[in-house]
Amino acid sequence: MADHKEYWSTTGDQGSIRISEDVVASIAALSASETEGVSGLYSSLTSDIVSFLSKKNLSKGVRIEIGEDGTVKIEIGFLALFGHNICEVAKQVQQNVKASVESMTELKVTEVDIHVGGVSFAPDSAPEEQSPAE
Numbered sequence: 001m002a003d004h005k006e007y008w009s010t011t012g013d014q015g016s017i018r019i020s021e022d023v024v025a026s027i028a029a030l031s032a033s034e035t036e037g038v039s040g041l042y043s044s045l046t047s048d049i050v051s052f053l054s055k056k057n058l059s060k061g062v063r064i065e066i067g068e069d070g071t072v073k074i075e076i077g078f079l080a081l082f083g084h085n086i087c088e089v090a091k092q093v094q095q096n097v098k099a100s101v102e103s104m105t106e107l108k109v110t111e112v113d114i115h116v117g118g119v120s121f122a123p124d125s126a127p128e129e130q131s132p133a134e
Helices: 021-033 045-054 086-105
Strands: 007-012 015-020 038-041 062-066 071-081 108-120
Touching: 007 021, 015 021, 021 038, 021 062, 021 071, 021 086, 038 108, 071 086, 086 108
Parallel strands: 071 108
Antiparallel strands: 007 015, 038 071, 062 071
16 A cells, blocks of 8 residues: 555454554544543644654644554644643543543553643633613
């Protein structure tokens, strides 16, 4: 295939299995974004440029590095939601991402590096219409 993507491959008695790094990145991105206290995923301009130049995958603030021995290193950038403990949210993201990737792909997650790119505020609920003073 000419698309420069890395795949993790294994061969069994019924054939081979190939998992794209994009699949692993999608699993990690979804797991991180569903964690309480995460406002959204974040990718810095620097990592976008490095990713483009090195042909490495960067999907929704997630960078994946698949090892030859069935291991994977994951790097995630996210925006924290104001009012949550950032360290606790980051630890929870690490745990959730590791559990999701390992259970869905059988890859061994060796690292989940976190980059908090900023803090965002929860969107205000629609202001109630005030009745005109009589």
